[in-house]
Amino acid sequence: MRKINQIIDRYKKEKGALVPLLQDVMGEYGYLPGETLKKIAQELDTPLSRVYGLATFYKSFSLTPRGKHLVSVCLGTACHVRGAPRIVEKLERDLGIKAGETTRDLKFTLETVNCLGACALGPLITIDGKYYGRMNSAKMDKVLKEYLKR
Ligand code: FES
Known part of the structure; x- marks a missing residue:
């Protein structure tokens, strides 16, 4: 969770930084855990539906763990x-x-x-x-x- 906080902090002040933020989470975990998406929505004061919308729109994002x-x-x-x-x-x-x-x-x-x-x-x-x-x-x-x- 510490790593997630660091990633969120990095983007907190930038408006519209959701895509690079999600890319960083993907880079760290290999997928986008549901709990993390909720935390991102809260911390960035963004509707969860918008975070999920982006997370499911781009093919490079995955909501389930990916293989090596x-x-x-x-x-x-x-x-x-x-x-x-x-x-x-x-x-x-x-x-x-x-x-x-x-x-x-x-x-x-x-x-x-x-x-x-x-x-x-x-x-x-x-x-x-x-x-x-x-x-x-x-x-x-x-x-x-x-x-x-x-
Ligand atoms: S159809 Fe073009 S690479 Fe397979």
Whole structure:
């Protein structure tokens, strides 16, 4: 809680500083805990609905804990027709979670996105922002194994 107080203090005097404040909380905790959002609303004398509104508007914010590694599977048209749904199914099976969820050990968060801007490489995934193109089941196993070690 001390860290949260420090972050809030940093932004208290700046009007409209809610987004960078939430970014700092994300950086510290990896997600936006509900209790923290309430505290931010109180301390900044801002309606809780506004804080939640921003926290749910931006895709980079999360209200639930995120894993150490973020796996994003592109489901844009070009990747979709090249088999991206099968990659999602495989990852869901291997990680034991559904897209949008985080593994219990907080190692992986799985999400789907629409077009990562490199359609020729489809099916395409990113892990922590690193691109892996022309994915298939065997390649996916190899890549995932690498991140399991980290
Ligand atoms: S559709 Fe997947 S990168 Fe564009």
